[in-house]
Amino acid sequence: MITKHIHKILILLAAVLLFSKAQGQDNMKSSANGPLQIVFPSESEWNVLLEGKEINFHLQTKGGRSDSVRYNVSSGLIKDMKFDSLGHFVWTPSYDIADRINTSKSFPVVFEAVTKTGESASREVVFKVIHVNRPPQVDELKPFYIQYKTQNTYQIDMNSVRDPDGDPIVFIPILEEMPEGMRLSSAGEIAWEPSTKQFNILKESPKYVEFYVEDQPSKERTKGRLRLNITQMDLAPDFTIVPQVSTVRSAENNRINLRFALSDPNGEDDISTFAFISENKNVPKEALVKNAPTSYEFIWEPGYDFVKDPFDTLSFNIIFYVMDKAQNKKEKTIRFVIKNTVDESLRDAYVYGLYKGALVNAWGLLEQMQEKEIYLKKAYSKAKRGKRSRSLLNASLGATTGLAPQFTQSDPKTRGYITTIGGTTVATVGTLEATEVIGKSTNGLLDRFNYVLQKKNELQNKGDVFAREYAQKSARRTPDFIRKLDEFKSLMNLSGLVALELDANWENKKEATDTALKKAFKDFVPLTKDEN
Numbered sequence: 001m002i003t004k005h006i007h008k009i010l011i012l013l014a015a016v017l018l019f020s021k022a023q024g025q026d027n028m029k030s031s032a033n034g035p036l037q038i039v040f041p042s043e044s045e046w047n048v049l050l051e052g053k054e055i056n057f058h059l060q061t062k063g064g065r066s067d068s069v070r071y072n073v074s075s076g077l078i079k080d081m082k083f084d085s086l087g088h089f090v091w092t093p094s095y096d097i098a099d100r101i102n103t104s105k106s107f108p109v110v111f112e113a114v115t116k117t118g119e120s121a122s123r124e125v126v127f128k129v130i131h132v133n134r135p136p137q138v139d140e141l142k143p144f145y146i147q148y149k150t151q152n153t154y155q156i157d158m159n160s161v162r163d164p165d166g167d168p169i170v171f172i173p174i175l176e177e178m179p180e181g182m183r184l185s186s187a188g189e190i191a192w193e194p195s196t197k198q199f200n201i202l203k204e205s206p207k208y209v210e211f212y213v214e215d216q217p218s219k220e221r222t223k224g225r226l227r228l229n230i231t232q233m234d235l236a237p238d239f240t241i242v243p244q245v246s247t248v249r250s251a252e253n254n255r256i257n258l259r260f261a262l263s264d265p266n267g268e269d270d271i272s273t274f275a276f277i278s279e280n281k282n283v284p285k286e287a288l289v290k291n292a293p294t295s296y297e298f299i300w301e302p303g304y305d306f307v308k309d310p311f312d313t314l315s316f317n318i319i320f321y322v323m324d325k326a327q328n329k330k331e332k333t334i335r336f337v338i339k340n341t342v343d344e345s346l347r348d349a350y351v352y353g354l355y356k357g358a359l360v361n362a363w364g365l366l367e368q369m370q371e372k373e374i375y376l377k378k379a380y381s382k383a384k385r386g387k388r389s390r391s392l393l394n395a396s397l398g399a400t401t402g403l404a405p406q407f408t409q410s411d412p413k414t415r416g417y418i419t420t421i422g423g424t425t426v427a428t429v430g431t432l433e434a435t436e437v438i439g440k441s442t443n444g445l446l447d448r449f450n451y452v453l454q455k456k457n458e459l460q461n462k463g464d465v466f467a468r469e470y471a472q473k474s475a476r477r478t479p480d481f482i483r484k485l486d487e488f489k490s491l492m493n494l495s496g497l498v499a500l501e502l503d504a505n506w507e508n509k510k511e512a513t514d515t516a517l518k519k520a521f522k523d524f525v526p527l528t529k530d531e532n
Contacts (some may be wrong), residue, residue: 036064036121038113047125051095051132059087059111066115074122076109087113091127098131100167100218105129136163136213138224143206144190145231148199154226155263156188159244161224167215174223177210184211190226202230236328237264237271239320248334252306252341258298258334262322268293273323280316280336282306307340314338351476352527358488360512362463363520365492367508369456376449462491468523 039060040046049055061069071087082090098105107129112122139160146152156171163169173184182192190209194202201207207228212221242259250256264270274296276288287300298320307314314337321331466488470476510516514526 034063036069036113036115036119037062038111038121038123040123040125048128048130049091049093050130051093051097053132054090054092055127056088056090059089059113061113061121064115064117064119064121066117066119068116069113070115072112072114074110074112076107076124078107081109093127093129095132095134095164097129099165100131100133103131133167133215133218133220134164135220135222136161136167136169136215138213138222141224141226143227143229144209145229146192146194146199146202147231148194148196151191151193153268154190155261156190156224156226157240158188159240161188161213163215165215167218169213169215172212172214172221174210174212179207179209182209199230202228236330237262237322237324238330239263239274239322239332241320241332241334246334247337249337249339250302251339252302252304254341255299255301256336260296260298260320262294262296264324270324270326271322272325274321276318276320278316278318280314283318302338304341307338309340312340314340348473348476349527351481352473354485355470355476355481356517356527358485359463359467359517359521359524361489361492362459362466363512363517364508366456366459366463366520367510369452369459373449373452373456376452380446380449459491462488463521464523467521471523471525 039062041057046055046057059071069087070085071083072085073081073083077083080091080094082088105128107127108124109127110122110124112120114120141156141160144152144154161169170186171184171188172186178184179192179194179198181194181198182190184190209226209228211224211226213224214221239260239262242261248256248258260274262268262271262274271293274288274290275285276298283300287298289297289299291297315335317333317335319331319333321329323329466484469484470481475481514524517524518526
């Protein structure tokens with residue numbers, strides 16, 4: 001019976017499967033019709049990168065009403081990052097992004113996805129780059145030439161040994177690789193006086209000495225190798241320059257300092273001369289200073305008059321050379337470019353002269369007004385005394401008796417007789433006359449006294465402000481100084497000062513010293529010895 005209806009059962013099962021599949025597709029479509037979203041890699045800390053290690057991934061999206069998506073970066077893309085419209089991102093962080101002090105650095109990048117239907121989505125990811133320490137690098141070193149019965153020294157060339165991260169480095173000897181008696185310092189200096197046997201072994205064939213170069217504080221090591229040779233001939237001496245430059249650019253009045261380390265494969269005693277030859281004869285020979293037989297310094301400070309106007313710069317070469325006793329010579333040329341510079345000290349001295357000169361004039365005017373003030377005060381007092389005496393004068397001149405002695409030359413006896421002439425004399429002095437003659441007008445004196453006092457106080461206040469505002473050299477360098485100076489000087493040149501009745505030929509008996517100016521204007525700052 002079941003076999004008879006098997007085909008009907010199969011048809012029913014196929015219909016159920018078809019319905020289920022259609023329903024699943026509808027569910028997926030409804031899921032696909034959700035909002036557009038950008039999907040990043042799901043690994044944990046996938047955005048934490050190491051210097052020098054590449055990151056490579058494809059962006060993906062979910063949701064949205066279109067399958068065609070184009071990608072771009074709206075912000076945060078830097079030079080070494082590579083990203084295309086298909087969402088492919090590649091970046092190898094360089095080794096100079098972080099260092100041993102700042103061990104990490106973050107880079108936020110905003111990715112954006114856009115569909116054909118206009119839907120868009122953006123999402124930010126922060127890439128964190130971690131510093132990776134690299135071991136030091138050692139280039140091929142110059143051979144160490146050994147002399148017999150001599151304490152041989154060799155300084156490893158620091159230009160051939162370096163740390164790519166800029167870390168401090170030290171040298172560590174490999175004791176089992178070093179011949180007996182040889183010493184290697186942490187600074188890279190090797191000293192060795194070979195025995196007869198050691199020197200004969202070295203004669204047969206050159207030997208190599210290995211050592212470690214270790215960076216600090218990471219302790220990463222790199223092995224270096226130095227060739228040992230015996231001296232077959234009198235080799236030329238050599239020297240290194242610190243800093244290692246071929247051109248020195250400097251301004252006038254700026255100190256130039258170069259350091260030289262001399263070496264000779266045949267020993268320090270073989271060095272006879274170290275000097276220089278300059279194309280410019282104004283460079284003094286004394287600029288080269290000897291600190292030790294193998295250590296020299298070039299210390300030179302071109303003055304403000306080194307580059308003559310109207311030239312902006314002056315260029316010339318200096319040849320430094322070292323020579324040994326056998327006249328073997330090594331030389332190096334350095335080009336100097338000196339820039340013409342304005343002497344600020346002269347400008348500062350000039351504007352200080354204007355500053356002090358204005359205060360000296362103000363101080364002298366204050367002294368003159370002080371004398372005028374004292375004079376007017378005395379005149380006022382005298383005028384007041386004259387007014388009080390006027391009534392006494394009128395009373396005393398009311399009546400006068402005149403006595404006239406009579407003398408006779410021919411008769412001396414008549415000397416004792418005196419003729420008295422009696423009478424009355426009346427003297428009348430008017431009020432106005434008594435005021436102007438006997439005592440001056442007190443009202444006019446008081447007005448002039450008050451005017452002098454007013455102008456004196458005004459000048460004192462303005463002088464205090466000017467002395468305080470431009471006491472420092474930096475303040476006098478501002479453009480406002482000349483304008484304020486003119487304003488201050490105009491105060492002393494006002495036409496109203498004529499009313500003070502000051503003597504144009506007046507001379508100050510006091511000297512305008514810094515102490516006197518400081519006493520008059522407490523904020524005045526004299527020019528220091530170094531500035532002068």
